[in-house]
Amino acid sequence: ETGEIIPEWLHIDLSKQLYSDAGEIVDVLGEALVTDFPFLEGVQPQHANLVEALLAQNWKPTLSITGADGLPSIANAGNVLRSHTSLKVSVRIPPGIESEPASEKLKKLLEENPPFGANVTFELDAAANGFAAPQMPxxxxxxxxxxxxxxxxxxxxxxxxxxxxxxxxxxxxxxxxxxxxxxxxxxxxxxxxxxxxxxxxxxxxxxxxxxxxxxxxxxxx
Structure with missing residues (x-):
């Protein structure tokens, strides 16, 4: 319903300073934060509040499906059973979340108790931490x-x-x-x-x- 990633271990606490900085950015960029994206007619952004939209885009985890195997093309698809379905996903994490432990927890989450006893295998491709610049002198x-x-x-x-x-x-x-x-x-x-x-x-x-x-x-x- 919300589009939020559920596991708490993929989130950080958003400080008052982050909200303050985001508010200043919104004051400058305004609706362009949303309107610069080519939304189809009738499609709405996840957050109507621009500060929340900016923080969600940059300081909250996201999940993207970047590739798939085992699914035939529409031209070749038929009413048949598939032997497998493989998805390549990208999970973006905010600075402050360590990528290696998060990857291990994600593997456990996906493999431990899949619906209906399905066979799910998780293989890590690559992991990297986010970056937040320290305060300048x-x-x-x-x-x-x-x-x-x-x-x-x-x-x-x-x-x-x-x-x-x-x-x-x-x-x-x-x-x-x-x-x-x-x-x-x-x-x-x-x-x-x-x-x-x-x-x-x-x-x-x-x-x-x-x-x-x-x-x-x-x-x-």
């Missing part, structure tokens, strides 16, 4: 905010991206005392990871100004 945060105001006309703010970047989590584990400035040039019409992906040159120039300002501020630490 005040002098760096001030440089980011000031340079953003100069380059873009507005101050900086944190942003979330549902899904994981395993390399960043690995770096965080290897260098726990390091600070991260994770950014990118997702300017207008960039169509990231899609056909005709491109850089928006004015945004690239402005972002470069911000990075230079941060590097200069680091010299004073």
């Amino acid at each position: 005040p002098i760096i945060a001030e440089a980011v905010d000031f340079s953003s105001s100069k380059a873009f006309g507005k101050g900086s703010m944190p942003f979330y991206e549902g899904g994981t970047i395993p390399f960043l989590a690995m770096m965080q584990e290897s260098y726990p005392n390091a600070r991260f400035l994770v950014t990118g040039c997702a300017g207008p019409g960039n169509n990231a990871h899609g056909p005709n992906e491109k850089l928006h040159i004015p945004t690239v120039k402005s972002l470069t100004q911000c990075v230079v300002a941060v590097l200069a501020a680091m010299a004073d630490i």
Whole structure:
């Protein structure tokens, strides 16, 4: 009924700070958080509240079916029994949930007591932790905010991206005392990871100004 993933061990507690940050993001992006997706007519998002929608997209677990075997194509389908059905699924977990223990619990959940005694086998393909950037030192945060105001006309703010970047989590584990400035040039019409992906040159120039300002501020630490 809700679309929520049920097992509590796949969830984290959402802090008041997360809600506050999400509210600021919603104030800037507004309905575009939903309308940027090509919903079919009549289809509704899981959450009408934009703050809840943003948090669900980025800080709650999700389940996606990414592939299937054992199901014939419609052109070749007949009224016959199948020998098996195999699904490849992706379970996205938020930062703070360890992927290896979560994978073991998921395997137990799926295999232990399937309906009607069905034979279910779970095989892990890959597991990776989510990443949450640590708090920046005040002098760096001030440089980011000031340079953003100069380059873009507005101050900086944190942003979330549902899904994981395993390399960043690995770096965080290897260098726990390091600070991260994770950014990118997702300017207008960039169509990231899609056909005709491109850089928006004015945004690239402005972002470069911000990075230079941060590097200069680091010299004073």
